Amino acid sequence: MKFSEMSVEELKKTPWFHNVEPEQLKSFDDFAAWLEAILHNPCNVWEENGEMFLIEIKQLVAKVNGLKIEIYPDEHPPPHFHVKSPNIDASFNIENCNLLKGEIEGRDKKKIEYWHKHAKPLLIEIWNSTRPTNCSVGAYQGT
Structure with missing residues (x-):
């Protein structure tokens, strides 16, 4: 839901x-x-043209076997999510789970790919809910 x-x-x-x-x-x-x-x-108040908006600094989407999956609000294209752990700092495309930045071992990458396969709708929902009005990357459009 x-x-x-x-x-x-x-x-x-x-x-x-x-x-x-x-x-x-x-x-x-x-x-x-x-x-x-x-x-x-993790949110902040953004003021634009005298109107105040609540935006999220980052949103923890999930934890998968010690990996933290996060989405940040004011980001660059394409829509993506971040994976963090003591040994990992990587980002992945929401559309296809391609690695955009960072390095990740095969075993952990497989966990993320498996998780993404089932959690893509949640990633899209959180991505869309965290877009501030002035974000250079708007809502997820998909293909």
């Missing part, structure tokens, strides 16, 4: 609650939980 389709109560249980539109919040407790999510998640 896409987080845009989830209820406020469902989103409170996810790392994405700070992305809820304020119009969806009904109670003081909802607003308090939302503020807590804003303060404790």
